[in-house]
Amino acid sequence: MTDAYVETTILADILLKPKSSKQERALAALYRYERTMLPVYSIKEWKAGPLDYFAYFHDKLVETKSLQKTYRAVAALARGNRKDTAMEAIAAAASVRQSRGLTGLAGGDDRDQADFYRLNIMQLIIRSWRKRRKVTTQVVDELPCYVESEPRIGKGGYFDLHPQKCDPDQECCLAPLLKAQPQRLQALRESISKTSTRKEDIKRRQALKSLIKHPGEKVDRETCRHLGDAVFAFFCPEGAVVLTTNLRDHQPLAAAVGRSAEKP
Amino acid sequence: MSDTAPITFPGIRIKHSVRPPDETGPPDTDRKDSTQPSDVGTAYERFVVGATVMDIDRFYDAAPGTSSQILTALEILKQAIDLLGQAQQSTIAIETDRIVQRFKLLLPKLFQCRAVGDGFGMIITSVHVAFENLNGTPATQVQIRTIWRILRELRNVPAMSVDHALRSIDEMEATGLEVDAPEVGTLLEEFDATDND
Numbered sequence: 001m002t003d004a005y006v007e008t009t010i011l012a013d014i015l016l017k018p019k020s021s022k023q024e025r026a027l028a029a030l031y032r033y034e035r036t037m038l039p040v041y042s043i044k045e046w047k048a049g050p051l052d053y054f055a056y057f058h059d060k061l062v063e064t065k066s067l068q069k070t071y072r073a074v075a076a077l078a079r080g081n082r083k084d085t086a087m088e089a090i091a092a093a094a095s096v097r098q099s100r101g102l103t104g105l106a107g108g109d110d111r112d113q114a115d116f117y118r119l120n121i122m123q124l125i126i127r128s129w130r131k132r133r134k135v136t137t138q139v140v141d142e143l144p145c146y147v148e149s150e151p152r153i154g155k156g157g158y159f160d161l162h163p164q165k166c167d168p169d170q171e172c173c174l175a176p177l178l179k180a181q182p183q184r185l186q187a188l189r190e191s192i193s194k195t196s197t198r199k200e201d202i203k204r205r206q207a208l209k210s211l212i213k214h215p216g217e218k219v220d221r222e223t224c225r226h227l228g229d230a231v232f233a234f235f236c237p238e239g240a241v242v243l244t245t246n247l248r249d250h251q252p253l254a255a256a257v258g259r260s261a262e263k264p
Numbered sequence: 265m266s267d268t269a270p271i272t273f274p275g276i277r278i279k280h281s282v283r284p285p286d287e288t289g290p291p292d293t294d295r296k297d298s299t300q301p302s303d304v305g306t307a308y309e310r311f312v313v314g315a316t317v318m319d320i321d322r323f324y325d326a327a328p329g330t331s332s333q334i335l336t337a338l339e340i341l342k343q344a345i346d347l348l349g350q351a352q353q354s355t356i357a358i359e360t361d362r363i364v365q366r367f368k369l370l371l372p373k374l375f376q377c378r379a380v381g382d383g384f385g386m387i388i389t390s391v392h393v394a395f396e397n398l399n400g401t402p403a404t405q406v407q408i409r410t411i412w413r414i415l416r417e418l419r420n421v422p423a424m425s426v427d428h429a430l431r432s433i434d435e436m437e438a439t440g441l442e443v444d445a446p447e448v449g450t451l452l453e454e455f456d457a458t459d460n461d
Contacts, residue, residue, distance in 0.1 A: 016449055017449035018442065018444035018445070018446050018448065018449055019397065019442060019444070019446035019449075020446060020449050022449075023449075112375070112376075115378060115385065116375075116389055116445075117445075117448065119378075119382065119385045119386050119389045120389055120393070120444065120445045120448050121448055122382070122386070122426070123386050123389075123390065123430065123433060123443075123444070124444055124448055126426070126430055127430060127433070127434070127444075130430075153382075153426065
């Protein structure tokens with residue numbers, strides 16, 4: 001395949017993991033293809049997901065003015081798919097960080113360290129947003145119902161990432177294209193295990209069912225959001241692969257509609 | 265009164281702007297103070313083209329015996345700019361790197377002045393991270409010159425906006441410096457909702 005249809009995880013690895021092996025692999029993967037296409041749906045998911053977590057971490061640093069308190073606060077959250085080892089991983093990273101580099105600038109003072117990371121994360125969030133459309137050779141599948149608004153620092157120094165969702169007053173702009181191919185929707189639905197207890201699988205099956213059974217109904221922004229990974233398989237052009245780090249979810253969806261998924 | 269007459273402030277010394285022909289090269293050795301406004305790049309300088317320039321130190325003049333973060337920042341920035349100016353003039357690589365090492369020692373002191381503003385803090389942390397990411401490899405002359413120019417700009421506008429600072433950081437990155445702290449991505453990876461394999 002000469003073309004890649006770039007999914008959210010790749011965008012996150014490139015923009016939010018500076019100097020990491022994941023960033024290196026993702027960038028190298030883009031060079032494998034003649035044409036790399038970034039759908040705006042990836043940008044939307046990236047802003048509502050990874051970028052939002054970064055903004056949360058930033059805001060917690062603003063609130064607590066302490067790196068240690070921020071670790072504890074974040075670890076106390078029972079968020080989505082956060083792994084059990086999160087706190088250990090953060091503690092290990094902090095230890096590595098303290099053993100190199102940072103001690104030269106912020107020393108061991110907790111407030112200094114909090115400020116160091118606050119400034120770095122603020123910079124990364126805004127600069128990564130500005131780079132988002134420069135990652136691939138093309139940005140495709142624009143979403144007229146979604147406004148790409150730059151993250152900004154709002155009241156009290158907290159990040160304002162709104163809007164993260166589409167306009168609630170209009171139908172999802174993807175709806176007519178999705179509804180025009182019910183067999184494709186059906187194939188995608190059948191590729192998701194009926195017995196899966198994962199929340200995202202259940203929501204995706206429901207969203208696909210709603211589109212298939214009730215084509216006359218308005219497709220709202222929640223349905224569009226729940227389609228998630230299925231959107232990439234559905235819109236991936238012929239001759240292209242879905243480029244993702246999440247093969248587990250994307251491979252069966254892509255295969256159901258005659259496409260394939262590759263990882264970096 | 266003429267519209268083009270220079271603006272004057274009682275009791276404040278006004279300097280006439282001097283625009284050397286090319287500030288993209290090393291600093292002019294004849295200039296007594298390398299921290300004076302130059303002719304390139306800055307919005308501040310573009311604003312004052314053809315007008316008069318007031319010495320930045322006069323804006324933040326303090327009574328003897330008093331101190332503030334901004335005064336401290338201006339003083340340390342002056343030292344930093346002078347060092348990077350010397351580094352650019354040196355033709356011996358080892359000497360250049362030694363001067364840069366001395367410059368890096370000023371960064372923690374500048375970081376302690378970050379209450380001046382987030383734009384200020386962002387530039388200082390980015391310069392620090394950029395040198396950390398070089399892992400001891402000496403900076404190139406282009407990189408030194410760029411940081412020198414950015415710090416001069418920062419000294420002219422210490423309470424720099426975040427947006428202005430981000431543009432300066434982009435300029436650093438364009439010279440091959442890596443300005444993002446690598447551990448930031450690692451620290452937050454576990455909270456990443458993208459569910460990587």
